[in-house]
Amino acid sequence: MSLKEIGEFGFIDKISRGCLIRPEGVVTAIGDDAAAFHGKAEQLLLVTTDLLVERVHFLRQATSGFNLGYKALAVNFSDIAAMGGNAREAFVSIGIPDDCPLEFLEDLYRGMQHLASEFTVNILGGDTTGSKQDLIINVVVTGMADPSELLLRSGAQVGDIICSTGCLGDSRAGLHLILNTIGIDSPELRALFDAHVLPKPCLQEGRLLAASGCVHAAIDVSDGLSSDLGHIMQASGVGARLVAKQMPISPHLQVFCSRFGFDPIEFALAGGEDYTLLCSVERKQFGRITEEYRKAFDRPLYPIGEITDTGRMELVETDSRLRDITPAGWDHFKRK
Ligand code: ADP
Ligand code: MG
DSSP: OOHHHHHHHHHHHHHHTTOOSOOTTEEEOBTBSSOEEOOOTTOEEEEEEEEEEBTTTBOGGGSOHHHHHHHHHHHHHHHHHHTTOEEEEEEEEEEEETTSOHHHHHHHHHHHHHHHHHTTOEEEEEEEEEESSSOEEEEEEEEEEOGGGOOOSSOOOTTOEEEESSOSSHHHHHHHHHHTTOOOOSHHHHHHHHHHHSOOOOHHHHHHHHHHSOEEEEEEOSSOHHHHHHHHHHHHTOEEEEEGGGOOOOHHHHHHHHHHTOOHHHHHHHOOOOOOEEEEEOGGGHHHHHHHHHHHHSSOOEEEEEEESSSSEEEEOTTSOEEEOOOOSOOSSOOO
16 A cells, blocks of 8 residues: 555544544544643643754664654653653654655654653644655654743753763764664664664653752753753853763763774763753752662763853863863754
């Protein structure tokens, strides 16, 4: 069966199966002119969106539909996580070129539904159109947050401990494997590949941080640590000092870097798409929050530096020397 045979409405009918995961409170899902569902009084509504364009964000030949769908949703969940919210609804619009097989699109929705069910998010609508050449996917995700627990980029205070919820640089290494068509010949390379294509959004982690009451600022690491920390610095009007020795580098990245001759610290600083949360924690509460975090997730919340009043971003190198760093990472319009 092809897209031409089933048509737009046959397609919508097909992909809509399995999209309603949490029916309570939903008045109309996919199939009417607009979705209708109940919100929760006293809760803030969060809305985020991400646009994925073939050849800019992904290569269709280099990805499965499943992985693409999973990631398209995951990056939006990550934004909700960084606000301290719960993800609730998703809306998916796609521009489909003639040469994109129906199987690829069904696989794409399977990937989205897989992640959506993991976090009980409903896919409640979208739009479908043709495209001349490239596959285009736009995802909108809504979420809810308690107004007193909202995490913003602003609010970081001098003396705060800067933390990451996970390892940094793995995704960039995975991308290197894909772009250079390097065969996945070890469990380490597999882990790096997976970190790039199937990033796990830190929604539960974000909720714990938000509820703790002692996280002053947060952002998700999408463009790269130095770039995203730069956003917190700018929004909060502070500086930051990172410590190379404390950088959470996975054993997989160590193996990769020694094999291919890269510096893991550089990967951690400038690699993007880790989708960990970066947060600024009140120093006095740091012990309590790391303990809570370890109890809940059985892994550490990594302290990687502190907020300073210098206005600059600095790195304490492994030999203890201090060097200034300029935010580096992904910027669509400013390429080095
Ligand atoms: P309209 O023309 O009134 O905008 P559509 O025919 O585009 O309606 O859409 C019909 C229903 O299918 C709507 O509920 C819409 O949200 C949903 N829908 C359309 N395309 C998609 C898609 N790619 N993914 C999920 N839902 C979709
Ligand atoms: Mg429409």
